[in-house]
Structure formats: C-alpha cells, structure tokens
Amino acid sequence: xxxxxxxxxxxxxxxxxxxxxxxxxxxxxxxxxxxxxxxxxxxxxxxxxxxxxxxxxxxxxxxxxxxxxxxxxxxxxxxxxxxxxxxxxxxxxxxxxxxxxxxxxxxxxxxxxxxxxxxxxxxxxxxxxxxxxxxxxxxxxxxxxxxxxxxxxxxxxxxxxxxxxxxxxxxxxxxxxxxxxxxxxxxxxxxxxxxxxxxxxxxxxxxxxxxxxxxxxxxxxxxxxxxxxxxxxxxxxxxxxxxxxxxxxxxxxxxxxxxxxxxxxxxxxxxxxxxxxxxxxxxxxxxxxxxxxxxxxxxxxxxxxxxxxxxxxxxxxxxxxxxxxxxxxxxxxxxxxxxxxxxxxxxxxxxxxxxxxxxxxxxxxxxxxxxxxxxxxxxxxxxxxxxxxxxxxxxxxxxxxxxxxxxxxxxxxxxxxxxxxxxxxxxxxxxxxxxxxxxxxxxxxx
Amino acid sequence: xxxxxxxxxxxxxxxxxxxxxxxxxxxxxxxxxxxxxxxxxxxxxxxxxxxxxxxxxxxxxxxxxxxxxxxxxxxxxxxxxxxxxxxxxxxxxxxxxxxxxxxxxxxxxxxxxxxxxxxxxxxxxxxxxxxxxxxxxxxxxxxxxxxxxxxxxxxxxxxxxxxxxxxxxxxxxxxxxxxxxxxxxxxxxxxxxxxxxxxxxxxxxxxxxxxxxxxxxxxxxxxxxxxxxxxxxxxxxxxxxxxxxxxxxxxxxxxxxxxxxxxxxxxxxxxxxxxxxxxxxxxxxxxxxxxxxxxxxxxxxxxxxxxxxxxxxxxxxxxxxxxxxxxxxxxxxxxxxxxxxxxxxxxxxxxxxxxxxxxxxxxxxxxxxxxxxxxxxxxxxxxxxxxxxxxxxxxxxxxxxxxxxxxxxxxxxxxxxxxxxxxxxxxxxxxxxxxxxxxxxxxxxxxxxxxxxxxxxxxxxxxxxxxxxxxxxxxxxxxxxxxxxxxxxxxxxxxxxxxxxxxxxxxxxxxxxxxxxxxxxxxxxxx
Numbered sequence: 001x002x003x004x005x006x007x008x009x010x011x012x013x014x015x016x017x018x019x020x021x022x023x024x025x026x027x028x029x030x031x032x033x034x035x036x037x038x039x040x041x042x043x044x045x046x047x048x049x050x051x052x053x054x055x056x057x058x059x060x061x062x063x064x065x066x067x068x069x070x071x072x073x074x075x076x077x078x079x080x081x082x083x084x085x086x087x088x089x090x091x092x093x094x095x096x097x098x099x100x101x102x103x104x105x106x107x108x109x110x111x112x113x114x115x116x117x118x119x120x121x122x123x124x125x126x127x128x129x130x131x132x133x134x135x136x137x138x139x140x141x142x143x144x145x146x147x148x149x150x151x152x153x154x155x156x157x158x159x160x161x162x163x164x165x166x167x168x169x170x171x172x173x174x175x176x177x178x179x180x181x182x183x184x185x186x187x188x189x190x191x192x193x194x195x196x197x198x199x200x201x202x203x204x205x206x207x208x209x210x211x212x213x214x215x216x217x218x219x220x221x222x223x224x225x226x227x228x229x230x231x232x233x234x235x236x237x238x239x240x241x242x243x244x245x246x247x248x249x250x251x252x253x254x255x256x257x258x259x260x261x262x263x264x265x266x267x268x269x270x271x272x273x274x275x276x277x278x279x280x281x282x283x284x285x286x287x288x289x290x291x292x293x294x295x296x297x298x299x300x301x302x303x304x305x306x307x308x309x310x311x312x313x314x315x316x317x318x319x320x321x322x323x324x325x326x327x328x329x330x331x332x333x334x335x336x337x338x339x340x341x342x343x344x345x346x347x348x349x350x351x352x353x354x355x356x357x358x359x360x361x362x363x364x365x366x367x368x369x370x371x372x373x374x375x376x377x378x379x380x381x382x383x384x385x386x387x388x389x390x391x392x393x394x395x396x397x398x399x400x401x402x403x404x405x406x407x408x409x410x411x412x413x414x415x416x417x418x419x420x421x422x423x424x425x426x427x428x429x430x431x432x433x434x435x436x437x438x439x440x441x442x443x444x445x446x
Numbered sequence: 447x448x449x450x451x452x453x454x455x456x457x458x459x460x461x462x463x464x465x466x467x468x469x470x471x472x473x474x475x476x477x478x479x480x481x482x483x484x485x486x487x488x489x490x491x492x493x494x495x496x497x498x499x500x501x502x503x504x505x506x507x508x509x510x511x512x513x514x515x516x517x518x519x520x521x522x523x524x525x526x527x528x529x530x531x532x533x534x535x536x537x538x539x540x541x542x543x544x545x546x547x548x549x550x551x552x553x554x555x556x557x558x559x560x561x562x563x564x565x566x567x568x569x570x571x572x573x574x575x576x577x578x579x580x581x582x583x584x585x586x587x588x589x590x591x592x593x594x595x596x597x598x599x600x601x602x603x604x605x606x607x608x609x610x611x612x613x614x615x616x617x618x619x620x621x622x623x624x625x626x627x628x629x630x631x632x633x634x635x636x637x638x639x640x641x642x643x644x645x646x647x648x649x650x651x652x653x654x655x656x657x658x659x660x661x662x663x664x665x666x667x668x669x670x671x672x673x674x675x676x677x678x679x680x681x682x683x684x685x686x687x688x689x690x691x692x693x694x695x696x697x698x699x700x701x702x703x704x705x706x707x708x709x710x711x712x713x714x715x716x717x718x719x720x721x722x723x724x725x726x727x728x729x730x731x732x733x734x735x736x737x738x739x740x741x742x743x744x745x746x747x748x749x750x751x752x753x754x755x756x757x758x759x760x761x762x763x764x765x766x767x768x769x770x771x772x773x774x775x776x777x778x779x780x781x782x783x784x785x786x787x788x789x790x791x792x793x794x795x796x797x798x799x800x801x802x803x804x805x806x807x808x809x810x811x812x813x814x815x816x817x818x819x820x821x822x823x824x825x826x827x828x829x830x831x832x833x834x835x836x837x838x839x840x841x842x843x844x845x846x847x848x849x850x851x852x853x854x855x856x857x858x859x860x861x862x863x864x865x866x867x868x869x870x871x872x873x874x875x876x877x878x879x880x881x882x883x884x885x886x887x888x889x890x891x892x893x894x895x896x897x898x899x900x901x902x903x904x905x906x907x908x909x910x911x912x913x914x915x916x917x918x919x920x921x922x923x924x925x926x927x928x929x930x931x932x933x934x935x936x937x938x939x940x941x942x943x944x945x946x947x948x949x950x951x952x953x954x955x956x957x958x959x960x961x962x963x964x965x966x967x968x969x970x971x972x973x
Contacts, residue, residue: 001712012691012722012761018628018792025795062575070568077557077565085557086550092617092775127616127778128581131799138653139506143632164627164653164796202503235501269501277581284580284804286616300506304653307620311803312776313564 022163024155029402032386036396043421051426054396056211056364057417058245058281060338064331065280068321075320078313091312094305096125100315103322104289108274110328111244116256118291124301125315127286129241129275131308133160133205136271136290139300140235141167141202146194147237148172148204150182152403152410154211161205170194172204176369176407179358180213182206182221187228203235203269204228209242209252209362212403212412214343216246216362219253226258226270235269244279244332246362247340259293267293276318278364279335285314339364339416342423346415349427353434364416368397371409373437382408393433395426505653519879520888529886529914539918542888544700544856545909546734546773548830552823553772556813563812573808580804583797585614589811593781596814597766600733600824605745607783613793614807616778616800618730618767622649622694624796625763625782628789629724630656635688636726637661637679639671641859641895641902643700650694659683659690662898665861668850669702671695671710676717692724692761693717698731698741701895701904702859703835703852705735711747719758726763733771733824735854736832760786768810770856771827777806831856831908834915838907841919845926856908860889863901865929874900885925887918 013019032054041049069076078084091097098120105118126132141147143166149157150172161169172190174180187204194201204225208217217225229236238255246252259267272291277283287310290301322328346366347357358367374381379401386399389411400410415423520542529537557564566574580586590609597607615621630636632655638646639661650656661679663669676693683690693714698705706714718725727744735741744762753759764783769775779802782793814820838858839849850859866873871893878891881903892902907915 001709001716012724014628014788014792015631015634017631018788023792023795057579059575059579062571062578065578066566066568066571066574069566069574073565077561085554086547089550089553089774089776090545090547092769092778127800127803128798134799139503140501142503142505145503159795159798164799233501282578284578286581286801286803296502296506300502303648306648307623307653308616308800309778311616311778311806313806313809314803317805 017164020163022159024158027155027402029155029399032390032396032398035390039394041394041422041425043419047425048394050390050394050396051422051429052396052417053414053426054398054412055417056278056412056414057283058278058335058339058364059418060281060342060416061331061335062281064334065282065321068324068327072320072324075317078316079320088312088316091315092309094302094309096123096310097312097315097319099323100310100319101125103319104274106325107322107328108243108291110325110332111279112252112254112256113249116254116260118256122291122293122298124290124292124298124305125310126288126290126301126305127308127310128277128283129239129273129288130156130160131286131305132273132275132288132290133157133237133239134163134165135301135304135308136237136273136297137161137165137167138304139297140237140271141165142200143167144199145202146170146197146199147202148187148190148194150174150180150186150206150210152180152212152400152405154207155398155402157205167202168194168199170197170199170201171404171406173406176358176371176410179215180210180367182217182225184224184228187225191232201232201234203237205237205239207239207242208255209240209246211242211363212365212398212400213358213367214360214363214365214412215358215367216252219258222253222255222258226255226262229269230266233269235271237271237273239273241273241275241278242363243274244335245339245364247336247343248361249336251361264293268297269294271297280331282318285318286310287314287318342415342420345420345423346413346427349423350413350430353427353431354438355430355434358410365412365414368411368413369409370411371407374409377408379408382410385409386411389430389433393429395429520882520890523882524888527886531911531913536886538882538886538888539914539921540888540909541906541918542890542904543909544770544904544906545775546770546827546831546856547909548834549773549823549827552819552826553774553813556816556819560812560816563809577804577808581801583614583794583801585612585802586804586807586811588815589807590614592811592814593766595817596820597732597783599817599820600771601741601743601746605743605749607745611783611785611790613782613784613790613797614802615780615782615793615797616802617769617775618728618765618780619645619649620778620797620800621765621767621780621782622646622726622728623652623654624793624800625726625765625789626650626654626656627796628792629726629763630654630691633657633688634691635659635683635686636691637676637683637693639663639669639675639695639699641669641701641892641897643696644890644894644896646694656691657683657686657688659686659688660896660898661693665850665899665902668704669699669859670707671713673713673717676713680721690721690723692726694726694728696728696731697744698729698735698854700731700855701857701890701892702850703855703857704850704859705739705741705854707739708742708747711742711744712751714744715747715751715753715758715762718761724761724763726765728765730765730767730770731855732766733827734831734856736828736835737853739853741854755785760784763789772823774810777810778802779806779810834907834912837912838905838915838919841916842905842922845919845923847922847926850902857904857906860903860905861901862903863899865926866901869900871900877901878903881922881925885921887921 036050036052039049041051074080078088101120101123104123105120108118126135146168147161149169151174170190172186174182191201255270270293274289276287292298356369360366370385382399382401389395398412524538524540527537529539590612594607594609594612615624635657637659640663659679659682661675680690732741748759766781768779784790848861852858866877874891874893881887890904
C-alpha cells in the first residue's frame, strides 16, 4: 500500500506539561553544575578544578556497607534458596517484599531511637523520595490547589510537587532573624496569602531535619505546626529523609513521636516520607517510602506506586541488610559520628575564614551566612558573590535564592560528598579568598 | 469531590493479584490504644466517611468509586484457594497472569557463570560505590547501549536504535504513563484498538487526565484494525469533543496474541500522518513472537517507506520492557524510544519519578551485552513459547474450543461464545464465574479488555508448568463435556441467538471430542 504523507503541517503539539519550564532545569543555578562538569576537581589529575559542594550525597560511610556486603554475599545473589532468583524476578506486587517493608519499618524505628513505632502495613514503597513526594501530592491535592512549604526549601520541590501535578507551592517565609524557625504567624500568613489568591490549601509540607538548613525542627514548633494543620483541617507531610543524619540522636523529634504522644488522635492527616538515599548513601538504588496514618492514603498510594516500584532485586538486598539489627545499629551510630565530625570540621574551617553558619545539628550540609559580605542585600548581590566563589574560589555551592530563601546571602555547602582531604582543600581556598577579600577591603577603606 | 468516574477497578486485578486487602484489614496504628470512637475501620459513619473523602484529591477518590467488584472475584478466589501440585491439587489455577516462566533456567545458568554481575566482589569497592551513587536520569550508558542492541536483535537487526533516544523508566507501566504526560493534556484522547490490556485504563488515564477512545475490532476479521474502524473512532472522539492526540497500539497484541500485519501498520502510518497525530507502539511482547508471519516493527515500516527523519517519523514512539521477553517483571525495567528530541528530553526529566535501580541496570547491562547469551535466549525462548502455545491450542481443540490464530505473546485469545447461555456480556460473566468456581481456572474475560463482543477470554499459558497446563485443559474438557451432558439430560435447548453453533448438534460434537471418546480413540489427554 502506498503511504500517503500529508506535507507542510505544523508539528503536532506536545502536552503543556512537556513544554513547561516547571522542571526547573533551565534555572541560572545550573551554571554552577556546568562549571563543575566542565572542570571537575581531582586530587591528582585536576587539583585546581571546581570542587563540588552542591551535591547532598553521603559518602562517609560506604566502607560499612561494603563490609556488610563482603560478609553477606548471598544478599546480592538472592540468598541460598535455589528458586531465590526466580521468585524475586517475578515479584512485582505493589505491596512490596514483606521482609523489606518490615526491615524499613524497623530501621525507621531505630533511626528514631525507638521513640516511635512503625507498622510495616503502612509502609508504601516508591522509587525514591522524589516519587514519594509527587505521589503524595497527587493524592492530597487537586490541580490548582496549594501546599504550604517553609522557606528555604529543597529546590527540587518546585518540580516534584508541582510539575505534573499542577499543584502550587505557597511559601511559609522563615527568617534569619529567628533562625529560620517556622512560626505560627508565618503559617497563618502563608495560609492567608494562598486564600487571597483563591487557592485551596491542602496541606503543609515540612522537611525535618531541614534541607538546606541542616537543622532539626524543635518539638515546640512541631507541636504548633500540628495544631495549625488540625485547626485548618489540612494535611501534614513530614519529609524525614535526613532523620538518620542527625549528629546527636536525642536532638531529633519525628512527627511520629508527637503523634504517638497524642495517642494518634486525628493522625489521619499526617504522612511521612523517607528514603535511603541520604542516610545510607544509596541514591542510585531508588528506595523511598510513603508512611501514612491514613488508611485510604495508604491504599491509594500503594496502587499509585505501580508507576514507581522499587526493583525487587534491590528490595531483596536491602531487606537482608536492614534486617540485620546489629549492623544497622552500628551503622547508624558510626554514620552519625562521622557526619558530626565533618560538620565540626567545616564549621570550624569557615569560622577561621570569618564566616558564620546557622547552628546546625543534622544533614549533609551547613547553612553558611555570607550576608555581611554582600555588596547589596539583594538576590543580585547574592548571585554576584556566588559567581565569584564559583569562578575564583572554584567551589560549587548552592545560593539561598535557589531555595527561595527570603534573606539574601545564605548558601548551602555540602560536606559529606568528598574526602576529608578535599574538604580541607576547599576550606583552605575559602580561607585564602576571604583573607584576600578582607585585605583588599582594608586597603580600599584606608 | 465525588465526581463520576469510569475507571474500572478490574485493571488492578491483572497487575497486582495480592491487593485484595480492603480498608478493614488495615489497622490504624496501635488500635488497642485508640478509644473505640476513633476506630478507622470500614464501619465509619457516613458523615465521617464523606469528611474523610473530601480530604483527598479527586484522583484519589475517583479510583475508589470506579470499582467494579465482579472482577475481583477471580483473583480473590485464586488467593483464597491457589492451586498447588501437592499441597492443593484442587485449587484454582492461575491463567490470568501474563508472566513468562519458561526460560528462567537460561537466566539462572547465565547468572551462575557471571556471579560478579549481581554480587559485589569484596575487592571491587568502587563498583558498589559508583552504582550506589549513580542516579543520573540519562541512565547507565552501558545499559542503554546493551538495551538498544537487544531491541535491534529482536527485530533481526532490520532497524537500529540510538541509545541517546532511549529513556529508561521503572517498567512499561511507567513508560506508558510518562508518554501520556508528554503527549496529551488533561481531557485529550488517545485511540486504542479493542480488545486492549486492562491496565491501560489506569496507566494512560488515571493521573494524566487523558481519555481513551476505543477503535472497535471484531472477530469477523480476526480483530484486525481497519481503516473504517480508525475513522469511526476518530469521529466518535470528535462527537465527544475530545481532541485526539494519537493512537496507541500494542504490537504484538495483548490480549490477542498476534502481531500486527504490514497492512495494519501501513494503515496506522497513513492515519496518524493524515490526522497529524502521534503513534505509540507498545512492543513489550516483541521478543515473544514464535511463529509466522513474524514481527514487523513500526520502525521497520517507516524505514522501508523512506520516512526516516520526516515529521511522521518524529511522532512515532516505542515502549519496551524486559518484563515479558525476559520474564523479569520484578526488576522494573522499561523504556521509551522516540525520534523526537523534545519528547526524549521531557520524558528523561520525568523519569526522575521512576528511575531503574542502578544495581539492576548494571546486572542487565552485563547480561544483555553478552551477545552469545541473548542470541541463544531469544531463539530458545521463542521455541518454548511456540511449544506451549501449540500444546494449549491442541488441548483446547480437543475440548471443542477454538482460539484466534496466535503467533506471539504469553496467552491465547479463546472463543467460548458457544459455551455461553446467552450471547451477552451477562452471559460472559456467568460463564466466567462458572469457570472460576466450577472449573477452578482464573482466566480473563474479554469485557475486562473492552472487547466489543462477548464470549472471548484471554488464557495464559506461560506462567505455569506443563503439567499444570495440561491439568487445566483437562478440567476445561470435563467442564465442556459435563455442560453438553447437562444439555442432553435436561432436554433443554439453548436459545438461538443468531449463533449457528447453538444447535442440537453441538452437544454431540463436543461429546465426540470429550475425554471418553478420545480414550476410545486411543488418544490420551496429556499429549
């Protein structure tokens, strides 16, 4: 049959979502990534290259994982059962491997020092927290509705919560003047602002410990947030993917603890997001979870997880690893200590350079304050110093404006995605730069 | 909030057997600590329930209101009473699951000879660390290269695939949804030939807000796609005020078990060209084509017609997966292939929501790079599928049951119209229930696949052992036989509903093919 081709037509459109910029990848901040990609630091091969300090990865505890794998080789080879591979390869049940769900629930308990209990039946597995956050948004809000998110927040939320869901983010402005804490006034103000734009507010999404602040939310504020969402009859999503990266275990209060202390009264509005990407340093394995106290959300999330299931091969491996309570206990403890040491190293190093940070107690980064050094306390002033640091100091750090921070001059600086030696190099560079800068200023002012 | 929704729940039964847990089986946290009044079981008062439902999005609640509970029956019954050769020989045999279990031994022996592909050798620290940190949505280059080659090999290297045009996703489920997000706005439609995979209702419509308009195919021409059917579907969409963005075909077809003919493919190219719309070709069963006329990929047609690098070439997108050909549904390996850079770019970013575990990408890059293995696997797998298909076809024939002539897939499209008490969908449901409860087989009724004619069923043959398949066929044979006997005994004549096979001669004919007679002829069941 001859193919009749109709010529000269305008190309058929793609969807609005496909052509929108909501994925956020064309933002100016990607210049930093580009600079790194084109000239990456290497201890031997490129000692003057750009050091990547914009990537929140946990590379400090791989040896512990490798040690586990070396002594438990069957975990990666489907165990000793003859039919192990076959069963695992066929397993695509969206409930997830029971052993893995149990292991995740128990790991989440361990991370919280046993201060909260987690029911494996409420664990819904997703391919990463990225998927978990989007999935929850699809379930909790309709297109055009709003989620309130405290600033500064993880830049990826603009994509994860909004892109395909059509949901809006309305910021809860937090200020440096009170250490960026989430106050009831800020919550009310954000709510009112959303209402004034005729948006229906569906919930509040907090990250605890916070990215990019590197600090846990204090109990008092968590209680206030819970009271707020209860009063407004909306949801609360607590993204706790950094819960295992708290330097001192007693400083983290999970929303789960608060709910337990309230006897789970009115808990159906609460949902927790977790992942192994930060605490275990396994972002490539795509392991996330939605933990909800709402039965309907659990059921719906489970069905939706069909679009984003975790490879059964990976579930099997991690079920084995996380079921080993001795290993996980040891890991959590040592990982915490190492992160704390790194944090102290960077904070002290920055102090020597005359730079202060927000007092942090968690995460893979510190929240650095360069506002005293801005030419003008504006976004432009911040971007100017950011460019200088990128081009002269050759460090890729994340400017606060990319996190929608209302105060100019704050930067997120990662410390766990490199060796100690590399961190030293970065700190030395910064010290020298600040030293030069002060001397030049002094000369100018003379 | 409680908007009317046509989403059928049946789709879940085909994807996830173990999902029969209702709300009541989910316990609120530490129920013993909760006062009675706060129990969250299904005995909630209506007002509380409505209040609760209002808290969730339309997408979340629409799902729960589209439920058609009759389709749960098959799965529920199977779950309650699953067949096991020794432990439960009278249980229900699962024939509704399109899994490929025939060639695991080949995969297992490859793994045995290549232990490092799955395991992490103690001295290979950097591999583990590299994989653990690798979350680039462009995918592991070695894996994409191997996958592109594998796809080519399946098409006898008549077409080649550029790894840069491949987007990796967590399964074809994710790939299909992602393509919808890229190509259709909420409320826009894709045309799909019926019968189609029940999961499409969820995958293509649920979160995307897109619509499906059926292209009706009929048994009168072997369910082939015709030009008039395409036009009718398009007109139907117009009538409903739906903007048509494309056509989605599954080739080879699920549930038909046949590959699209060259004529159909050319029709499709003409159609999408003249309407200026997209064409998605879901080719996840391409490696299961076991007999002639062989598999023709849409890409081949475009290439042969000199249409490469034209506008229409950019509007054709392929979906692939390793769940059926390699039998690895648990590993969540899917892909989108497109010649349109914008689609590749948007889909790549969207794949962030469903990336393939790097651990799995690595394992499969090693496996699929082993060309000796892939060659052997593909040919041996095809052979075994062919054997199984023939085994089942012959056994069905003995029971007086015909199938659509299939050349691919993990199932046959079976004609049971003559066994229905009425040529209606009610009749189909009635027959289906009998087959689930009396015969003990869970098969998929055509109505769940949106077939326009009642009486057709999809019956899977590759997800069980040979012995189990033969037992299933034996049971079916007994059933047909007993139905015939019942007819004869009661002297009841089945109402003639335009089906010539409903005449008195049927029982005798079936009887002559029954177990008793085959024994008499010296032909034993089980051959």
